[in-house]
Amino acid sequence: MASTTQSAVEYVRRARRHLVNTLKNHSVILENLNQQGVLGDEEVCIIQAEGNDYDKNRKLIDSVTDKGEKASYEFLKIIDMTRKRTHGRTSLLPEKQTVASAESKTFDLHHWISCFPFKEDAQMGNNYLQGPTPCHRYQAKLKSKAQKISKAFWTANKDLFEGNNKPDLSYMPLVLDTQGSVSASKIKKFKSKKSKWGRSKKLGTYIPQDKADISPSVLLKTHKNILLVGKSGIGKTALVHEMLKLWTEKDDKELNYMFYFDMRKISNIKSLEELLFNEFSEPDEGKDEVLQDIKNNSDNVTLIFDGITDLSSPVVQKLVDKDLLKDSKVVLTCRPADEDHLEEDLPSEDFLRVEVKGFSEQTIKTYISAMLREGKERVLSNVELLTLCHVPMYALMVAACFSSETSENFQKPCCITDIYINIFRFCLKRNSNTKYIDLDTFIKSKSEEILSLAEVAFRATEGKTVNLTLRPSGDSCVLSLLKQLAIKVALTKRITTCAFLHYTMQEFFAALWLLKNPDLISNVFQQCLTEEKKHMKHLIPYMCRLLTEESPSLMEYLIPAEELKNTSNWFFKKVISTFLPSLCENDEPDTEDSGRILFLCQCLYESQCPEACIDLLEKLDYRLDLSGESLDPYPCCAVAYVITQSKEKKIWLNLEDVTISQQGMRPLLGCLQKRPMV
Template sequence: MANKALFVGSNRPDLSYTSLVLDTQGNICPSKIKKLKSKKSKMSRPKKLRTYIPENKAETSPSDLLKTDENIVLVGKPGIGKTALTQEMLKLWTERDSEELDYMFYFDMRVTSEFTKNMSLEDLLFSVFSEPDTGKEEVLDDIKNNSDKVTIIFDGITDLSSSVVQKLVKKDLLPDAKIIITCRPDDEDDFFSRDFVRMEVKGFSEQSIKTYLSATLGQERKKVLSSLELLTLCHVPEYALMVAACFSSEDPPQPCTITEVYINIVRFCLQTNSNKTKTKDLNSFINNKGKELLSLAQVAFQATEGKTVNLTELPCEDSCVLSFLKPLVIKVALTERETTYVFLHYTMQEFFAAMWLLKNPDKVKDVFQQCLTQEMKHLRHLI
């Protein structure tokens, strides 16, 4: 319902679940990551953009995850569909035709105020979640004695500061319960163990993008599908939602260029991460963050000029501005890790790079001249 509210006018789509690509291969070794990054940097821009869309080799469905007895860690970058996946599992669980008594608990770990450090299992299940009208002790005893009938989802977990959550994850409580965790890649080391199966949520395949855009835009989808930049951007479901919302507008000004779509996406992301709901407040927030945004734009320009997607240093410390980046941690030794940063999508890097160029007009002539050379022709997309 919250997503439908982004669509103006009378044609609000029915936003049902769209298939996501799940990769069960586990962690990629550091040498392979470096090799892939090196290969990607040498690709032509169309081929580089195509690498963002994941291939759907062997489809794993929410129903499959619901049926398995294994504990699962669902890993993925922001907006990639982790929450949608777990909520689809909840929906399927409620629709089952089963006479067996079992229990499903879902916790949004981003609502941190609900989870106190020393809360009990009873507090977690019955205070945070739902308390039975009668027979609370009987229900709790049944849960403890038949923990193999219990599934618990911790969505968006970042740490194990609550002792009861820690005990459940480590199987000190309800040892036979099925635990499902969703987290971002930089948090997974704290939860991933031999007892959990790792699955990476990689977003929409090309077919899923087309299915989603057909449901949200109808014939208007052709405007998006004809643009490689927007098509590949839509592999992230949250971005697909934003692109669809931009193109669904019945009232002017409807976005006519990719730049306008990106401006909407950037403003929406800043609005979401800053909790500024009013346009006036958002404009003031963007003005106040001008220095930090331009520092991000500068490193984006330098990376684009150098034909790389890797940022070795963060441009600032502002978490809202840095939400456009994702960390990539490579284990280089037993106790040593190397962290680089990349934009959530290559064209987002180009957008920020172009913004920096606009703010430095004395550099524009040089960039135009560089675009004419074979070595720097990739900069024409920035223009």
């Protein structure tokens, strides 16, 4: 028992006349007194049977003080530990509390209880119920539901990985930015610097810089409302699920509630009760009591609305406006284009705006290393793939594609283009809002939109820009590949600018458009040899793969097979004749020449076309001169693939002054051992 100089009995008795009028929520106080053994079941029933609050309080206080010092001390501790919930919200700012207390001439229970000299007690508060039992049970139910949906979120994508290669997917740190707004500045910056910077540097600008100041646990702790803004697949849902998970792991005794709503799945909500209990989780007992507790203690309620596009639901609008649950915390996630609609209806000064920017370079490395123990260098040494992985969803697909390479079911090399096809298919699927979808039929039905996006991508790539001029009819599923920004240009006028989340995605779509329009190809090939348009060369490896009939399928739903066949009949010969140094019309050796054999190997690796490889080797007279090259793992695989296609002929390979990365050695040595070489 505590030894204080102040008698607890006296302290309670002196305040009796105030307490009988002020004490609220007897049920919680009684439950705690019962749980601590101060009052027996019968005594509790007798007090509860009293007619009104005044009588209940009177009976409660007298029963406790009659029991003496220990019981009264316990009573005071219970009031102290539960006062926030049972007696209204204390101000979060101490100075306000003092001012309020000083000004108040009436009895201030918070002030009164804080003046009692409690003994320092390590256990204090650990075993007290903060609210009625049904509420605690409901909180436990919400936590278990939150755990379940978080687990479902992370396991949903496990199927992308084959057999024994399934990794444990979980939250990795995201770059979160609380400064300013998403703006066109990013696009403009990219555009203005492009002429000066090389490809690697330009692609490097996609990776966000680490900012360690904000994290899911900080976002969980803050009392502010939060608006999480970010591109599709950048990690907004992952972030709110991490907040949910952290909440479920907190073992503090605070009675609080956290609700998660996937706004893509709910509509037509008529009441708060329907939203909380029907859409998320229903209490097993004391439904009214729980709802009352939620309403009375809304400062203990967090509501997450994930993937919100507008505030057309009156219930959600009222919650955001705090007409309902006035002290609750609201967390919204949206894409940048939807922020514009929301802004008009949001009390913006009340929201902490956080931009979700994706993975930093360090996180990409950690993520890819964890997912691909063996093939990680193939990704990390390739600037296109490394920077592509700043979008976590793309990182997931990159990892899944490379891991399938070693799975027993597939065992086929991972072409870079396959990653893009898979990303595209995956994006369509997750944005189609249908759980069971025949993706191939769906692609067929969207072919017009897809090809129109491809055309826009081609025009932009030709014009060396990342800003897309979209036709207004774009389908929202297809548009999820883009970041859209609505820019206010006049009082009532907004224009929407779009860009792919990564430039290589734009190149992939531009390649698709060229295959749809084979008449343009020869001209583009010639452009590739000029200084002004040499960047168009990056479309060719994608075209090589898109022309072949391998799965995952895409092209057959966009372009008739016959057309593709006609193109592929001449395409590979044309690629070789255009880019082979000795054959190309421009015989002057330029800096590009040295990389041409490698480039062709990469094209043929993407095509997985043995005949084209033999054609190339014949044209080269089976002499591959790679002297002076620097071979990262991907080019090594490409060279190894081409060499492997020559079954009988001896190959002369010049590797003088070649730098080969450690991971590149394996495929190259593997093929050198098997083939006749000079």
